[in-house]
Amino acid sequence: MLAIEHIEKTYAARKGSHPVRALRGVSFEVARGDFFALLGPSGCGKTTILQSIAGLETPDSGTIRIGDRPVFDAANSVFLTASQRMLGMVFQSYAIWPHMTVFDNVAFPLVHGRDRKPREEVRKRVMAALARVKLESFADRLAPHLSGGQQQRVAIARAIVHEPRLLLLDEPLSNLDARLRDTMREELRQIVKSLGITTIFVTHDQVEAMGMADRIAVINQGEIMQIGSPSDVYFSPRNAFVANFVGRSNTITGKVTSIERSGGQTLRRVATPIGEICSTADSEVKAGEKALCIIRPQAFSAFAAGGEENIFEGALTGQTFLGDFIDATIAVGDTQLCAVFNSYDKTPPGSTIRLTVPFDRCVIVPAD
Numbered sequence: 001m002l003a004i005e006h007i008e009k010t011y012a013a014r015k016g017s018h019p020v021r022a023l024r025g026v027s028f029e030v031a032r033g034d035f036f037a038l039l040g041p042s043g044c045g046k047t048t049i050l051q052s053i054a055g056l057e058t059p060d061s062g063t064i065r066i067g068d069r070p071v072f073d074a075a076n077s078v079f080l081t082a083s084q085r086m087l088g089m090v091f092q093s094y095a096i097w098p099h100m101t102v103f104d105n106v107a108f109p110l111v112h113g114r115d116r117k118p119r120e121e122v123r124k125r126v127m128a129a130l131a132r133v134k135l136e137s138f139a140d141r142l143a144p145h146l147s148g149g150q151q152q153r154v155a156i157a158r159a160i161v162h163e164p165r166l167l168l169l170d171e172p173l174s175n176l177d178a179r180l181r182d183t184m185r186e187e188l189r190q191i192v193k194s195l196g197i198t199t200i201f202v203t204h205d206q207v208e209a210m211g212m213a214d215r216i217a218v219i220n221q222g223e224i225m226q227i228g229s230p231s232d233v234y235f236s237p238r239n240a241f242v243a244n245f246v247g248r249s250n251t252i253t254g255k256v257t258s259i260e261r262s263g264g265q266t267l268r269r270v271a272t273p274i275g276e277i278c279s280t281a282d283s284e285v286k287a288g289e290k291a292l293c294i295i296r297p298q299a300f301s302a303f304a305a306g307g308e309e310n311i312f313e314g315a316l317t318g319q320t321f322l323g324d325f326i327d328a329t330i331a332v333g334d335t336q337l338c339a340v341f342n343s344y345d346k347t348p349p350g351s352t353i354r355l356t357v358p359f360d361r362c363v364i365v366p367a368d
């Protein structure tokens, strides 16, 4: 449905500042009906990608296709304007007109756009879009007399009223308070999924991306670090950036000492400051190479006795009771490991703890 190939964008230097290489060869594809998140820290280039898709920004090179039509092709000077691309957009600010009613706000693209519709059809379509976001009874209300969540739904209704083939959402939940954000997360996903519209969603919030997206592109400094389902990027991060940006992790530096194959599995042994770590997770790191071992805090469990491999003994140096679980810090030599434990289990500070971790829950990635 959407195919982006190798787009680059450098913003020209402003007075007293250097040029900014905002996108460094970004490529990805989004299938029809997918809910796709662009996730990354502030300034990584998410908005530049979204605006390039929308036709509000012009990349320096690369191609963008929507459906089977190129909307941007730097080499062949193809550039369709934003209105020619027939997309729906919801911005952070919602961009709702305060002097208009809810109905008129939603009707705006049908009344003022390129593709104007007869009055009766406008009414039908606007009421259908308002029904989708459960705001039919608010049609005559002035937009400022709405709560934040309702304004957000007006913005969604306006973006879907002309049945766009692609919906672009730029941090649409960031202006809502925490509780409303939790409700709207699910609601927004249900609305776009029920319509079957392909959606690109920009966020810097990993919880939002994990909870809403079918697939996530994790971006750092203008480059895509990894694309995958929420569980792919969480359980099989490709590098330390992804492991630390998406959820928390212990990152332990080491060197692969051997690779053994048995029973259809590949076992890597890694020498690290906390002892040998064994991993059966998929990895490209070869024997003799430096590596990072990535272990999620909840992959550890406290282990009383026995066992030989992937057992790490240390002192409990910190624990924070968080209700559902205890966040614990365990010093193994000079390395501080973070683990989460059952909140019913109380352990005195300073106790010796033996941690264990299954082989398939240690992810090995290249050290750089």
Ligand SMILES: Nc1ncnc2c1ncn2[C@@H]1O[C@H](COP(=O)(O)OP(=O)(O)OP(=O)(O)O)[C@@H](O)[C@H]1O
Pocket (backbone or CB within 6 Å): 011, 012, 020, 021, 022, 040, 041, 042, 043, 044, 045, 046, 047, 048, 049, 204
């Ligand atoms: N018009 C511009 N002129 C110069 N530099 C820009 C311009 N727009 C963006 N940049 C720079 O390009 C980089 C990428 O910006 P972009 O807005 O795409 O990031 P982002 O990931 O969306 O950030 P945020 O989450 O803070 O909105 C940043 O370093 C930003 O300062």
